[in-house]
Amino acid sequence: MGVTTLAPSSADDPLAYRPVALVDLLDRVLATGVVISGDITLAIADIDLVRISLRALVASVGALAPPELPAPPSAPASGGAAGNLGAAG
């Protein structure tokens, strides 16, 4: 679901078809768009709609997400220094 990385030389054809990433789409159809309150969705406040949907998204990808930082190649053996780093990590 990639979006092409724009290198300066790849900007030749900005109109070339690219698949739309879901996250980009949700940025737009949830957080924006003209607010015409439908009868049925009147009770679902706009902010709720966004929050509910993002919660669903994050919950769905959370289990699959790679860890933020790579683990140390091998656990340092010197215990005292490791204690210091604990706060930074």
Add this chain to the structure above:
Amino acid sequence: MSTTAGTAPVAGAPTAGSGVWLHGVVVDADPATLTGIAGMDGSPIRAIRAAGLTAVVSAAPLAEYGEEALRRNLEDLAWLERAARTHHTVVDALSRSGAVVPARLATVHRDDGRVARVLTERRAELVATLARLTDREEWGVKGYVVPGAVPRGAEASVGGGAGAAYLRRRRAQLTAREEGQRIAAAAAAAAHTALAGYAVAARRHAPQDRRLSGAATAMVLNGAYLVERAAVAGFSALVGALADRHPELRLELTGPWPPYSFVTEPAGEPAHQVREPA
């Protein structure tokens, strides 16, 4: 939230009922365009005309799109994706044949009459918005941190064993990463200013969570720009020039989008969202 009678989640729901899902408002819709596009329930989209405007809608069975069902379904990522893509397909098709005011996802009315009333009541605002969007399209520019050079010179020079060296290196990496994000955020602000100067209108969406974007590094710019159709090539060239000027920033261009980000009245300059990169 007005929870009325309907407590039975699926079986007891009034399956006979169908709501009306609003995709967007246009001045007029070519019937040939409408018949070829499937709406939310798979049947073709259709037009509701009133007050010189046209609402493009599709049928939304209440068993799936009623208030309670919507609350449940919006929590279901697969449902949300299908709904978002179906809605987008319709809005995108409309935007290719003229100006469209997209409706936010999940705008559901009880019947055609209610939709027609909205067109009538909000005619002036809708007409003004359509005029503002004519011959313009939305483009997205996202910017990501480019990890800078990690200071590594000290790692071998100080004693203390492999473990301590690893920790020093690790701390230096973290500091460098924070610094890299700060520099990239400044570059993002500069790039946004340049792009906004070229565009008719601009706004910054909140940076996407990395778990959602799947990007390797933090997003520092999630901009949307309303660009004259005749000026798109120049806008694209500007993005390329900015990428050259700011090697600390990786830029991605997406679009053209229907003008989702520019249908609400520009209430002054939208406050730039200052968020600490996660």
